Amino acid sequence: MLLIDKFSTARIMVIGDLMLDRYWWGKTERISPEAPVPIVLMEKSSETLGGAANVAVNIAGLGAEVYLIGICGSDEEGRVLKSLLRDFGISSDYLIDDGRPTTVKTRIVARNQHVVRIDREEACPID
Numbered sequence: 001m002l003l004i005d006k007f008s009t010a011r012i013m014v015i016g017d018l019m020l021d022r023y024w025w026g027k028t029e030r031i032s033p034e035a036p037v038p039i040v041l042m043e044k045s046s047e048t049l050g051g052a053a054n055v056a057v058n059i060a061g062l063g064a065e066v067y068l069i070g071i072c073g074s075d076e077e078g079r080v081l082k083s084l085l086r087d088f089g090i091s092s093d094y095l096i097d098d099g100r101p102t103t104v105k106t107r108i109v110a111r112n113q114h115v116v117r118i119d120r121e122e123a124c125p126i127d
Contacts, residue, residue: 038115056092
């Protein structure tokens with residue numbers, strides 16, 4: 001039996017940083033008059049699980065039963081993160097921290113080129 005065949009009977013716990021990866025897709029055809037930066041006309045957006053949540057989804061995709069432990073905020077992004085986890089059937093025990101925002105990594109992509117990444121995260125120790 002191959003190792004990958006054993007995933008269907010495995011129970012795996014993932015512990016780590018829960019993140020929401022957000023992508024803003026658009027096109028750019030001109031430069032801002034305020035600064036030498038491209039103006040991106042947003043055409044669509046998408047959100048996926050990042051960090052340890054992405055690892056959990058990948059393991060679940062191999063057929064294992066996954067338990068996820070991490071932290072997210074009690075904000076809209078935290079609700080989106082929890083909803084995406086439910087969509088993938090991931091069992092999670094995350095702590096809600098009212099004083100901490102959910103970590104979000106926003107990538108702005110224009111003409112299939114990554115223009116900038118904006119990180120929103122709290123780097124202080126967990127209470």
